[in-house]
Amino acid sequence: MLDVREIDLSAVREQVDTVLEDFIEDKARAAVGRKLPPEVAGTLRDFLTAGGKRIRALLCVVGWHAAGGGEGEDRTAILRVAASLELFVAFALIHDDIMDDSATRRGRPAVHRALRTRLGPSPRAERLGAGGALLVGNLALIWAQELLHTAELSVQRRRAVHALYDAMLEEVMYGQYVDVMGIGADDDIDAALQIVRCKTATATVERPLQLGAAVAGADDTTLGLFTELGLPLGEAFQIRDDLLDVFGSADGACAPGLGDLREGKHTVLLARGLRAATAAQRRRLRHLVGRDDLDERGAAEVRAILEETGAREHTEHMITSRYEQVLRVLEASALPPAVSRALHGLAVTATRYTS
Amino acid sequence: MLDVREIDLSAVREQVDTVLEDFIEDKARAAVGRKLPPEVAGTLRDFLTAGGKRIRALLCVVGWHAAGGGEGEDRTAILRVAASLELFVAFALIHDDIMDDSATRRGRPAVHRALRTRLGPSPRAERLGAGGALLVGNLALIWAQELLHTAELSVQRRRAVHALYDAMLEEVMYGQYVDVMGIGADDDIDAALQIVRCKTATATVERPLQLGAAVAGADDTTLGLFTELGLPLGEAFQIRDDLLDVFGSADGACAPGLGDLREGKHTVLLARGLRAATAAQRRRLRHLVGRDDLDERGAAEVRAILEETGAREHTEHMITSRYEQVLRVLEASALPPAVSRALHGLAVTATRYTS
Numbered sequence: 001m002l003d004v005r006e007i008d009l010s011a012v013r014e015q016v017d018t019v020l021e022d023f024i025e026d027k028a029r030a031a032v033g034r035k036l037p038p039e040v041a042g043t044l045r046d047f048l049t050a051g052g053k054r055i056r057a058l059l060c061v062v063g064w065h066a067a068g069g070g071e072g073e074d075r076t077a078i079l080r081v082a083a084s085l086e087l088f089v090a091f092a093l094i095h096d097d098i099m100d101d102s103a104t105r106r107g108r109p110a111v112h113r114a115l116r117t118r119l120g121p122s123p124r125a126e127r128l129g130a131g132g133a134l135l136v137g138n139l140a141l142i143w144a145q146e147l148l149h150t151a152e153l154s155v156q157r158r159r160a161v162h163a164l165y166d167a168m169l170e171e172v173m174y175g176q177y178v179d180v181m182g183i184g185a186d187d188d189i190d191a192a193l194q195i196v197r198c199k200t201a202t203a204t205v206e207r208p209l210q211l212g213a214a215v216a217g218a219d220d221t222t223l224g225l226f227t228e229l230g231l232p233l234g235e236a237f238q239i240r241d242d243l244l245d246v247f248g249s250a251d252g253a254c255a256p257g258l259g260d261l262r263e264g265k266h267t268v269l270l271a272r273g274l275r276a277a278t279a280a281q282r283r284r285l286r287h288l289v290g291r292d293d294l295d296e297r298g299a300a301e302v303r304a305i306l307e308e309t310g311a312r313e314h315t316e317h318m319i320t321s322r323y324e325q326v327l328r329v330l331e332a333s334a335l336p337p338a339v340s341r342a343l344h345g346l347a348v349t350a351t352r353y354t355s
Numbered sequence: 356m357l358d359v360r361e362i363d364l365s366a367v368r369e370q371v372d373t374v375l376e377d378f379i380e381d382k383a384r385a386a387v388g389r390k391l392p393p394e395v396a397g398t399l400r401d402f403l404t405a406g407g408k409r410i411r412a413l414l415c416v417v418g419w420h421a422a423g424g425g426e427g428e429d430r431t432a433i434l435r436v437a438a439s440l441e442l443f444v445a446f447a448l449i450h451d452d453i454m455d456d457s458a459t460r461r462g463r464p465a466v467h468r469a470l471r472t473r474l475g476p477s478p479r480a481e482r483l484g485a486g487g488a489l490l491v492g493n494l495a496l497i498w499a500q501e502l503l504h505t506a507e508l509s510v511q512r513r514r515a516v517h518a519l520y521d522a523m524l525e526e527v528m529y530g531q532y533v534d535v536m537g538i539g540a541d542d543d544i545d546a547a548l549q550i551v552r553c554k555t556a557t558a559t560v561e562r563p564l565q566l567g568a569a570v571a572g573a574d575d576t577t578l579g580l581f582t583e584l585g586l587p588l589g590e591a592f593q594i595r596d597d598l599l600d601v602f603g604s605a606d607g608a609c610a611p612g613l614g615d616l617r618e619g620k621h622t623v624l625l626a627r628g629l630r631a632a633t634a635a636q637r638r639r640l641r642h643l644v645g646r647d648d649l650d651e652r653g654a655a656e657v658r659a660i661l662e663e664t665g666a667r668e669h670t671e672h673m674i675t676s677r678y679e680q681v682l683r684v685l686e687a688s689a690l691p692p693a694v695s696r697a698l699h700g701l702a703v704t705a706t707r708y709t710s
Contacts, residue, residue, distance in 0.1 A: 035549070036529045037536070095493070099486035115536070131454035131535040134489060135528050138450070138496070142524045145500055149517040155510065162504035169497045173490050174391045180486040181392070181470070194390070 206230025619645025
């Protein structure tokens, strides 16, 4: 059936969102019953409804189809695992925003900023707001795991799902740790790529696909195929994200920003710029990037250097070559055509999206 | 057998520590193999070896004995669950220290302070050190859950263990959230007790006992007994901890401190003091408590007010009445004598310890 019918990704998205809404609604209700603050669940609900492409949840369900999950089967378990990934993302982003002290997320104040504001003008509001957000993030992770624990799976499939999920969580934490603690030189492209791989690439594509496949009892061949596919696609996705942050999108829907530049984020783009720069350009880049007070003028100078050194173009090539790699793997694979088409569509969305 | 032999708690402690050491050693080795920083595992190993009574792990194993686990049986699963609780404690304390910006823990610099120092004199070292510690704490939680996921349990027992563990994690996060966000008036004894219950009481005694019992397939009667026993004992334990923080221990092994007073922690002790204070005393308490710059002289004044109002004595009574409640429950229970004796011993350690 999958060979002729398409996977209806918008229906999947709705189903995942329903699982999330019901789960969080239950949490809010239970909190009220126990005289605990229902606002924690409310904060997560608002965070989830404010945006997000649910790309991990969708990839998870596509992975399930690839390994034989399909029409007419009970989808309860796969939807819980897919929904769990979206709570995991909420956890990672809420904590990320604390660490970077980001002002906004999905067009709203970041959680720690919103809580800080609620605490009013107190010298401790900053620290307590960050503390409250840290706990909301922790609950997102704890609830993500609860969704897994309550998914009905056979002993063997549960073991496979947990092994993949635990590995994913560990990878992301290691990637963030290396990033935060600034291990590795700022012009080391390989180090920057390792952070990309750990922090986002595997957790965005490879692991979600594998998790879905594991729910359907996939063999090692399918899991291996998703590594082959997931690494280039995940990297392309993150490198695109880094480019968008600095240069914005071609259609103007995403404006060029100061976030990564002020943060001094160790991106492939920046590492390439530093590598290809003249001594004078390198001095300017190191002077400007990583300053909290970097302004639009300074950012424009950084962007100009990243253009002049060819770093921007080189980084675009890195995305293209990864995208082509994904196409080659898809073509050579024995995946059902509907799965292949869905993955191709998601690859385009992830690497070429304009906002 | 349990009726005549004692439960050898020091042997249990050693076994739990071995599980933890092996697990963390494997993590460090795996990190080296993947060119990831083994220092994260090292930080957790140092944290665990620096101290801790392993009271939760011990209670977990005692709970297992109470529900029929015993000599000659395979202890692999129960030891993994018990060890998991100690990694959970590491997670909670590392995050707690970030939120309170505590300088030390177990006689060493708190993790976020140690990482801050390592980052050197940079204006960002404070934020990045806190970020690194947040991630180390997250890994402690993720690894705590990995220990659970890899414990061999039947489907039914696994479900019971996860339900209890997830409930425990949620309770602790809610308790900390209410504490951090300052919900509830500072002279509200019931609100302070609710924080005690959520944040520490259930996670210290009730849940560890129940988790151990669930590993042995306990019925609802045993789980209910552990709630009856766990709540008063857990509360007594935490109230003792709050008293020790402000007044130190009778034998001088634990010095009176400034931590909770500077933090303005909503303790039962403080709530009772505010309730029983004169208007003038209340003004002084509110002026002094919760200031980062509170000095020894100010703290001495706070302590004097807590003595004069009878708050200290009242709080001691609260511990005693809970301890007696524990004894009554133990006597009325049909627990094997060796289990009863072990619990009695742990109750004395937890509520009367002098350092």
